[in-house]
Amino acid sequence: MVRLTGILLFLFLGIQISAQDISDSIFTLRPVEVSSDRIFEKESAGMKESSVDTLILLQKINLSISDVLAENTPVFIKSYGRGALATASFRGTAESHTQVNWNGISINTPMAGMVDFSLIPVYIIDDLSLKYGSASIADKSGGLGGSININNTVDWNQRVGVKLMQGIGSYGTYDEFLQLNLGGSTFQSKTRAYYNTSQNDYTFVNKGIAEINPETGNISHPLDTNNNAAYSRHGFLQEFYYKPNNKNSLAARWWYQMADRSIPQATSYEGAGQSGINNQKDEDHKIAIDWRHYGEGYRLLLRSGYSGKEMDYAFRNYVPGVGTIPAIYSQSSQQSFLNTASLSLDLSKSFSLETAVDYNFHKVSSHDTVAKTGYEKNRNALSAFFALRKSFADRLNLTLMLRQEWIDKASKALIPYFGFDFKLLDAMDLFIKGNLARNYHLPSLNDLFWQPGGNPELKPEDGMSYELGLGYHFKIQNLKLQTELTAFYSDINNWILWTPGFKGYWQPQNVKNVVAKGLEINLNLKGRSGKVSYVVAGNYAYTKSINYGDPQVWGDASYGKQLVFVPVHSGNIMLSLAWKKFHASWQHNSYSERFTTTTNDVSSRNRFYPYFMNDFIVGKEFQMGKIGLSAEFKIYNIFDESYRSVLRRPMPGRNFLFTIMFNY
Numbered sequence: 200m201v202r203l204t205g206i207l208l209f210l211f212l213g214i215q216i217s218a219q220d221i222s223d224s225i226f227t228l229r230p231v232e233v234s235s236d237r238i239f240e241k242e243s244a245g246m247k248e249s250s251v252d253t254l255i256l257l258q259k260i261n262l263s264i265s266d267v268l269a270e271n272t273p274v275f276i277k278s279y280g281r282g283a284l285a286t287a288s289f290r291g292t293a294e295s296h297t298q299v300n301w302n303g304i305s306i307n308t309p310m311a312g313m314v315d316f317s318l319i320p321v322y323i324i325d326d327l328s329l330k331y332g333s334a335s336i337a338d339k340s341g342g343l344g345g346s347i348n349i350n351n352t353v354d355w356n357q358r359v360g361v362k363l364m365q366g367i368g369s370y371g372t373y374d375e376f377l378q379l380n381l382g383g384s385t386f387q388s389k390t391r392a393y394y395n396t397s398q399n400d401y402t403f404v405n406k407g408i409a410e411i412n413p414e415t416g417n418i419s420h421p422l423d424t425n426n427n428a429a430y431s432r433h434g435f436l437q438e439f440y441y442k443p444n445n446k447n448s449l450a451a452r453w454w455y456q457m458a459d460r461s462i463p464q465a466t467s468y469e470g471a472g473q474s475g476i477n478n479q480k481d482e483d484h485k486i487a488i489d490w491r492h493y494g495e496g497y498r499l500l501l502r503s504g505y506s507g508k509e510m511d512y513a514f515r516n517y518v519p520g521v522g523t524i525p526a527i528y529s530q531s532s533q534q535s536f537l538n539t540a541s542l543s544l545d546l547s548k549s550f551s552l553e554t555a556v557d558y559n560f561h562k563v564s565s566h567d568t569v570a571k572t573g574y575e576k577n578r579n580a581l582s583a584f585f586a587l588r589k590s591f592a593d594r595l596n597l598t599l600m601l602r603q604e605w606i607d608k609a610s611k612a613l614i615p616y617f618g619f620d621f622k623l624l625d626a627m628d629l630f631i632k633g634n635l636a637r638n639y640h641l642p643s644l645n646d647l648f649w650q651p652g653g654n655p656e657l658k659p660e661d662g663m664s665y666e667l668g669l670g671y672h673f674k675i676q677n678l679k680l681q682t683e684l685t686a687f688y689s690d691i692n693n694w695i696l697w698t699p700g701f702k703g704y705w706q707p708q709n710v711k712n713v714v715a716k717g718l719e720i721n722l723n724l725k726g727r728s729g730k731v732s733y734v735v736a737g738n739y740a741y742t743k744s745i746n747y748g749d750p751q752v753w754g755d756a757s758y759g760k761q762l763v764f765v766p767v768h769s770g771n772i773m774l775s776l777a778w779k780k781f782h783a784s785w786q787h788n789s790y791s792e793r794f795t796t797t798t799n800d801v802s803s804r805n806r807f808y809p810y811f812m813n814d815f816i817v818g819k820e821f822q823m824g825k826i827g828l829s830a831e832f833k834i835y836n837i838f839d840e841s842y843r844s845v846l847r848r849p850m851p852g853r854n855f856l857f858t859i860m861f862n863y
Contacts, residue, residue: 241551241588244596245618245634246334247668247685249721251327254734254775258784258816258831261366261374261395261858264324264349265316270771270788270814272329273719273740274347276316277764278844281370281851282399282430282460285317289344290332290687291715291744291765293695295643296660298335298342301349302452302487304504304537305339309561309578312341312643318458318481319349322376322393323436326350331719332687333636333664336616339557340582340602341640343660343691351452353387353440354380361863368833368856371398387440396431400424403849404841407466423466425849427476430460434483446493454485465847476523482509496545504537531565541584549591555584563644572650581605596620604639612639612661628672635665638689642707646695652706660709662691677727688716694748698797710748713762717742730778737772746797757797764845766790780821786814795846810842827862 251271259267265285269276277294278285286294295312298305307314328348335342357380366374375394382388405423412419434456441449462477489502510531515523541555559580566573586600600616618634640660647655668685694710717740724735744762761767771788789811796805818831832855839853 239593239596239620239622239628239630241549241590241596241598241620243334244588244598244620245616245632245666246337246598247331247632247666247683247719248334249329249331252723252734252736253325255736255773256321256324256327260321260364260376261856262321263317264319264321264327267321267327268316268347270786270812271736271738271773272771273721273738273769274329274345275764275766275769275790276844278317278848278850280425280428280463280845280848281401282397282428283317283462283848284315286313287316287347288765289342290689290717290719290740291742291762292344292689295695296341296343296640298339298346299349300338300346301454301485302351302450302504303489303502303539304485304487304506305535305559306485306506308508308533308643309535310531310533310563310565310643310645312646315481318432318456318483320393320395320432320434322391323351323434323454324349325352331685332666332689333616333634333638334618336600336602336614336636336638337586340604340614340638343638343640343662343664343689351389351436351438353389353438353450355384355387355440355442357382357387359863362860363862364858364860366856366858368397369854370401370851372396372856374856374858382440385442387438389438389440390435391437392433392435394431394433397429399428399430400426401851401854403466403852405466405849407847425463425851427461428463430458432456432458432460448491449489450491451488452486454483456483457481466849476513476515476517478513480511483507498543500539500541502537502539502541504535506533506535506537508533525569527567528569529565529567532563534562536560549589551588553584553586553588557582557584561644565649567650574644574648574650574653576644576648578644579607594622594625600636606641611641611659612637614639628670630670631668632670633665633667635663637661637663642695646707651702652697652700652704654707657695657707658693658709660691660693660695662689664689679725681721681723683719683721685719685721686717687719688714690714694746696797710746712747713744714747715742715744732777734773734775737770739768739770741768743767757799760797760799761794763795763797764793766793781817781819783815783817786812786816788812805846807843807846810840811838812840812842813837825863828859829862830857830859832857 251267255267255271265276265278268274268287275288276285277288287297288294289297299307299314329345330338331345335346338346360380362378364376373396377392379390402422402424404420406420408421410419410421436454439451458481460479462479484507486505489500492499512527512529513525514527516526517523536559538558539555541553543551543553545551561578564575582602582604584602586598588598590596596619598618602614604611614637616634616636620630620632622630642657642659645653646657647653665688666685668683670683673680691713694713695707696710697705697707700706720739722737726733742765744765746757746760746762748758768791773784773786775784776782789809791809793807794805815834815837816831818829821828834855836851836853842850844850
């Protein structure tokens, strides 16, 4: 595929060189987002929701969703390194408290309860939206922090379309992407295939090793290489859409991916010597099929899905004079069958109701052939959902939602939600919104049954959440502003936390109480001045996630302290400019210090210093009739910041990527 891409790009570059006099009046490749603002609807009363601009998704098409979330949302991403495990945390909650849906089906693993965002490429995303806190109850239960929704969409006006992208970057990185669209007004097919590989052998200053100059006494740290860190990922997404008439539509999607990655050793005083070899392989199949019927005053949805994962993890110790011997060889299989039926009724223009039933079946098998440990478990989950939504005189929206679950035939807690929107002034879009809700999260199967360490006596996490926000939307001629200030407070009992046990391995326990509270500020400004269009988007989050567990169990040293890895301050801002067929964008994101121990030990080995990241992208589009070509040069970590997201896992310094895309 590399050779084919290179030949095509060479041919079209040659054509473009002879076509430099094409008028600037011809349309460009930059995406145009055409949508109505959903700023005051009864269906989302009290909910905080946001979406990632399609322009951002296009600029970061070669990255994983973890990079997009870290740089463009208030979500905190804990990354184990470039190409390695990356998990998401909303509002100071745990990774398993973020629910992730792909075209309406949950893709959280039943084993760990979370999602590895490094394995979700932006290639396969058309729409990325977030629901914060209790708003996630509209999708699923368990999202104590919120939910992330990944969707694929169809363009019924598309006839034939081709996209072909080639990228080459630092550390032996190659990106290839191909998309083919075919269809008409009743049937559409969209096929995407991608391949990404990298040696990932960047250099870094190994602060786990100290060298002392015997003459001066100065301490220095040697330059090291990120060895045994190569990764590759390939896959495809096939979509079929059928619309026989305006009342019915059918969609079928199949996403397959294979990932193979080596995991470098953690930096320590041992240096870069060969102490072991880590490798992990992930094979995923995800299928979503849904039928939608639009009647007079009602909408019916039937959806079935499948999410399957096969994961092999191997760790081999290096013994001098002997070679490598296996220490861990773990194989796990996870299968989820997911089904939804939903009915929405519009009883009047201002009053509607919705009811839905979900039935999910999970089957898990995990075994370590070296340690001779493992478990096999099934889980049946049934959920009933009901919602009432009412608007009053275009000034007040109210929503009441109820969700009830049964796990393996046992009834669980009733989950209520009440939310409101109130428009403060008729003449402008200034509104106050808020909600209060109960939320509930079951222990994952690993929490209960992992060998060794699982705790079958764990209680579900349960608590109340409160939210209040002020939003303002303004639009005049070429200027559009959206901003929102939100305060949140969650009081969660029986919080599940894995800690080192006296038996020599980690075990999960229920913390008596955790309070997560804070403030979020979001701003999005779009405008045009003459021939220059601009976008300014920013987020800031102040998050306090405090352990109020029983001091008799946890000790006074951790009582009242910030949870591990949760930054108190985090923020990002993006500035994008476009002029004629040129465009440039600057991305900044930063995090305050984070701790790795529950006691918030301030020693340098147990905390991460604040860091600030800056990226820059510049590009140009060329147009030849219906054929387009775009080229971009990207600089990541411009100021060569030395930083880590996880202890002893250094991240890369300044690096580069050049991409070129052919579009027909």
